[in-house]
Amino acid sequence: MSDQTPGVTPDRDPDPSPDRTGAAGQATTSGDRAQYGMCAALAVLGIVLIVDATRLAPMQTSNDPMGPRPVPIVLGILMLVVAVLYAIDIRRGGVGASDEGEDVDLTARADWKTVGLLLVVFGVSAALIEPLGWVIAGSLLFWGCSFALGNRHHIRGLLIGIAISLITFYAFAIGLGVNLPAGILQGIL
Amino acid sequence: MDNLNNLIEGFGHILTPINLLYAFVGVTVGTAVGVLPGIGPAMTLALLLPITFGLDPTQAMILFCGVFYGGMYGGSTTSILLNTPGESSSVVTALEGNKMAKAGRAAQALATAAIGSFVAGTIATLLLAFVMPQVVAFAIKLGSPDYLAIIMLAFVGAAAVLGSSRIRGFASLLIGLAIGIVGIDRVTGQQRMTFDLPQLADGIDIVVVAVGLFAVGEALWVAAHLRRKAGSVIPVGKPWMGREDWRRSWKPWLRGTALGFPFGAIPAGGAEVPTFLSYVTERKLTKHPEEFGKGAIEGVAGPEAANNASAAGTLVPLLAIGLPTNATAAIMLSALQGWGLDPGPLLIEKQPVLVWTLVASLFVGNTMLLLLNLPLAPAWAKLLQIPRPYLYAGILFFAAMGAWTVNGQAFDLYLLLAIGLLGFAIRRFGFPVLPLIIGVILAPIAELHLRRSLQLSHGDLSGLVGGPVSWVCYAVIAVAILWPLIARLIRTAGGNGGPGSGPGQHTTISTEASA
Numbered sequence: 001m002s003d004q005t006p007g008v009t010p011d012r013d014p015d016p017s018p019d020r021t022g023a024a025g026q027a028t029t030s031g032d033r034a035q036y037g038m039c040a041a042l043a044v045l046g047i048v049l050i051v052d053a054t055r056l057a058p059m060q061t062s063n064d065p066m067g068p069r070p071v072p073i074v075l076g077i078l079m080l081v082v083a084v085l086y087a088i089d090i091r092r093g094g095v096g097a098s099d100e101g102e103d104v105d106l107t108a109r110a111d112w113k114t115v116g117l118l119l120v121v122f123g124v125s126a127a128l129i130e131p132l133g134w135v136i137a138g139s140l141l142f143w144g145c146s147f148a149l150g151n152r153h154h155i156r157g158l159l160i161g162i163a164i165s166l167i168t169f170y171a172f173a174i175g176l177g178v179n180l181p182a183g184i185l186q187g188i189l
Numbered sequence: 190m191d192n193l194n195n196l197i198e199g200f201g202h203i204l205t206p207i208n209l210l211y212a213f214v215g216v217t218v219g220t221a222v223g224v225l226p227g228i229g230p231a232m233t234l235a236l237l238l239p240i241t242f243g244l245d246p247t248q249a250m251i252l253f254c255g256v257f258y259g260g261m262y263g264g265s266t267t268s269i270l271l272n273t274p275g276e277s278s279s280v281v282t283a284l285e286g287n288k289m290a291k292a293g294r295a296a297q298a299l300a301t302a303a304i305g306s307f308v309a310g311t312i313a314t315l316l317l318a319f320v321m322p323q324v325v326a327f328a329i330k331l332g333s334p335d336y337l338a339i340i341m342l343a344f345v346g347a348a349a350v351l352g353s354s355r356i357r358g359f360a361s362l363l364i365g366l367a368i369g370i371v372g373i374d375r376v377t378g379q380q381r382m383t384f385d386l387p388q389l390a391d392g393i394d395i396v397v398v399a400v401g402l403f404a405v406g407e408a409l410w411v412a413a414h415l416r417r418k419a420g421s422v423i424p425v426g427k428p429w430m431g432r433e434d435w436r437r438s439w440k441p442w443l444r445g446t447a448l449g450f451p452f453g454a455i456p457a458g459g460a461e462v463p464t465f466l467s468y469v470t471e472r473k474l475t476k477h478p479e480e481f482g483k484g485a486i487e488g489v490a491g492p493e494a495a496n497n498a499s500a501a502g503t504l505v506p507l508l509a510i511g512l513p514t515n516a517t518a519a520i521m522l523s524a525l526q527g528w529g530l531d532p533g534p535l536l537i538e539k540q541p542v543l544v545w546t547l548v549a550s551l552f553v554g555n556t557m558l559l560l561l562n563l564p565l566a567p568a569w570a571k572l573l574q575i576p577r578p579y580l581y582a583g584i585l586f587f588a589a590m591g592a593w594t595v596n597g598q599a600f601d602l603y604l605l606l607a608i609g610l611l612g613f614a615i616r617r618f619g620f621p622v623l624p625l626i627i628g629v630i631l632a633p634i635a636e637l638h639l640r641r642s643l644q645l646s647h648g649d650l651s652g653l654v655g656g657p658v659s660w661v662c663y664a665v666i667a668v669a670i671l672w673p674l675i676a677r678l679i680r681t682a683g684g685n686g687g688p689g690s691g692p693g694q695h696t697t698i699s700t701e702a703s704a
Contacts, residue, residue, distance in 0.1 A: 065648030068374040096619020102226030105416035126602035145582035179597045
């Protein structure tokens with residue numbers, strides 16, 4: 001953990017790639033301002049909890065003296081308190097250490113193009129499962145995700161996708177009775 | 190020796206071909222995911238959840254525990270051969286283990302890790318078999334107020350004690366609790382946080398939450414920061430140890446076990462603290478202090494033993510009181526709930542076959558793991574060469590499948606994506622994931638005990654403090670929350686009153702429970 005590339009500072013990346021936005025780069029000297037976004041999201045969630053709870057009928061019976069409202073209201077208030085404390089912490093220069101991992105290179109800027117492409121591929125595949133069936137949507141999902149992540153062996157990626165889609169379909173849908181649709185391949189598979 | 194009889198009976202159940210097969214599949218999958226970057230036992234269990242709801246609970250739990258134990262073994266292989274550890278519990282192993290590997294002693298590092306894990310796992314499982322019934326005997330007398338206090342302690346422990354930032358820990362916990370209350374209120378039938386979406390009326394399924402957080406979140410996070418040049422894996426032959434290595438390893442194994450088991454069992458335990466403590470202990474006690482930092486075998490043997498012992502320790506509160514202390518245990522708990530079993534002190538009474546077969550399966554699985562890992566370590570290391578685009582595409586593929594099988598609707602996949610983005614955000618901003626998942630899973634149970642306590646006291650808030658257990662829990666919670674203040678007071682009283690060093694920077698190791 002501590003002995004990783006101490007000499008390379010994030011802002012000295014010699015090869016700026018065109019898709020960097022800088023929004024989620026490493027902590028810079030001015031602090032990590034993107035944290036305010038997370039802070040705002042917490043505050044909004046707190047308000048939503050409270051507003052949603054006030055909408056509930058205050059049903060209190062002798063069997064349930066508390067009713068459904070107090071828990072979300074308390075959570076909402078605590079959420080607002082934490083949001084304020086979080087904002088103070090950010091102002092003081094507090095930074096949350098980003099998660100590390102074997103394949104995570106935090107010295108590079110966030111690659112939003114890959115993430116965006118993955119979101120699109122995942123969303124489209126999700127919409128296609130019902131009409132086209134698991135095997136086709138799953139194959140597309142695998143191929144599209146591996147493409148987004150930098151795979152350029154298109155045929156191989158597609159073949160692996162088709163293979164694992166078919167294997168999972170037969171093993172889980174036919175074998176274990178798990179709910180995966182056959183879609184337009186109904187009758188063929 | 191009632192426990193011993195139960196355990197022997199458990200062995201009778203585990204030694205059937207089909208149960209042995211599930212144990213074997215579990216430890217094999219576990220080792221593989223432990224070795225593979227980006228996947229850990231928690232994510233694997235989340236992905237397996239929807240499939241295993243069709244299985245017999247006993248067999249599924251054998252499978253789960255095999256994955257859990259196997260992940261601990263596999264994680265050490267990665268951290269020794271490839272410096273960057275994936276599992277948060279093997280961070281410490283990488284410190285000395287990778288140095289040993291670089292010095293040409295990878296075989297010994299792997300051997301002391303595997304044999305130490307086996308020794309620690311076996312002793313700790315034995316401890317589990319004898320401690321768990323005691324905890325059950327104690328827990329069975331507890332009432333709702335006490336349970337509520339214990340759950341609150343688990344919440345505060347996960348949010349405030351672990352991790353480097355208490356604010357981020359509590360934020361994470363609150364997000365989890367907010368997700369946990371979505372759906373129809375069980376008592377009054379009113380919809381909370383559903384925004385009139387019928388798909389949310391039953392709450393957000395735990396499969397969607399867990400797969401979104403661990404699998405989709407991790408895949409998106411790695412995608413944003415994918416290391417274009419894969420780390421170099423140190424080649425290794427068959428693990429073995431010389432006489433000197435044995436002599437230097439056995440004491441750290443035992444000390445690691447002694448540290449790991451109790452820490453696994455307490456709320457806010459997990460493997461991070463004991464592995465770190467074990468490392469510090471071994472560095473202090475070693476006769477070869479000059480080797481520390483350059484590849485000392487004690488620094489691998491101790492933490493690896495602590496790591497595996499804590500895995501067994503985790504199962505004590507899970508099986509005895511239904512309290513998860515790490516992310517993997519949290520998913521096992523939701524699996525038990527999914528089968529309609531009521532995790533808690535009554536589990537061992539109502540499902541003795543499940544519990545004791547499970548405990549017996551841990552001994553069997555541990556032995557299988559030693560046989561799988563000792564001779565086959567070089568083969569497992571080959572998994573590290575899998576092309577990353579395929580690996581993470583595969584994770585997203587299985588994530589989509591898992592979420593689809595819950596209700597068979599595309600809505601769950603969009604929800605999965607949203608929770609995946611939340612998982613991305615918490616990784617980006619350094620929020621710990623453990624309080625979040627514990628919050629989601631325990632929120633309904635906590636509210637149930639809260640309302641039951643108030644029902645018993647007819648709405649009087651004094652009903653929340655039941656017996657000595659709840660007093661102790663709330664006292665510990667108060668100390669944990671007020672700790673920065675207390676620490677500052679002690680410091681000023683001590684005379685060297687510098688400015689308080691910011692809120693809660695009292696742990697030096699990162700404890701983000703990696704998926």
